[in-house]
């Protein structure tokens with residue numbers, strides 16, 4: 001198309017204006033050459049293939065943002081509480097003082113939209129209220145674990161089908177035996193805190209999918225090695241355990257040398273692999289969103305191609321659905337002191353439009 005002088009000036013003006021605007025509204029869907037809008041939602045294609053696609057969501061966003069809530073119910077057949085199932089939300093004050101409202105609201109949303117609900121995590125070193133840390137210091141670990149896991153998992157029996165029972169127990173960089181993370185649970189109960197948590201969760205709900213969740217196994221040999229050793233140890237002790245979650249917080253610098261072997265070894269132990277927190281960190285501060293989105297899609301494809309070449313995860317969860325609500329923006333903009341930087345690491349953009357990453361997810365599932 002021949003560009004007239006008028007058109008050139010118009011385009012150049014728009015481009016400079018656009019560079020100033022933080023979140024230049026995505027081109028109207030109709031204008032987008034690569035529109036995926038005609039394709040069915042991810043929930044439809046994953047349901048057909050016997051899989052679940054979902055996202056971590058927060059109750060305020062679901063409650064206050066109808067466009068977001070509609071996008072979640074359109075694209076997902078699974079949701080995960082971003083923090084409503086964590087100790088600091090469920091029992092912030094003292095033992096037995098439960099606050100189930102937010103988690104109940106998420107269950108109601110999931111149930112109303114015929115979605116599954118998985119929850120994260122039961123035992124983690126983060127999101128612990130100070131009173132729990134104090135009790136652990138005082139030696140009340142077993143009592144705490146029992147009086148948290150048993151009533152909580154029982155209450156949601158038949159409502160939450162899968163829990164990350166223990167999250168991020170491995171951190172070889174801490175220098176402890178077997179690569180265990182320096183955790184208040186480890187200090188209070190020793191290494192078998194992990195096995196205890198799984199046995200309690202299974203006692204509370206024998207039908208529950210019990211998951212060990214962690215990260216960095218896809219990129220660091222030592223993390224993959226120590227997580228495999230932990231899982232083997234749990235299986236050798238007949239610990240009830242069904243799947244290992246790969247969080248998959250990806251970034252553009254990563255390569256995935258340990259990933260394929262890790263997935264194969266987990267499957268050899270009779271366990272499933274699930275993808276639990278997929279998103280992609282891409283740091284650039286320029287506003288060429290289309291370039292950023294393509295880099296993010298390529299990295300997503302690189303990771304998923306490796307995983308799906310050796311196994312078939314039955315659950316793919318992204319850690320958020322739309323860039324409008326992404327922990328990456330919260331955390332990385334603070335870390336980098338870039339108040340106006342916005343992440344683009346999720347399947348839908350700031351205005352809930354599908355992006356190349358969405359299409360990578362769609363094509364990955366469609367070709368199964």
Ligand code: G3I
Pocket residue numbers: 082083086120126127247277327
């Ligand atoms: O809801 C309260 C709000 O009332 C209060 O005013 C505010 C003040 O700080 O805090 C709000 O709670 C925050 C919550 O997110 C909701 O925004 C917590 O402080 C904050 O710690 C919490 O962060 C979550 C973090 O886990 C810790 O639980 C992030 O949203 C969540 O994305 C992040 O997710 C973790 C996974 O669970 C495990 N894998 C890594 C992943 C990213 O860190």
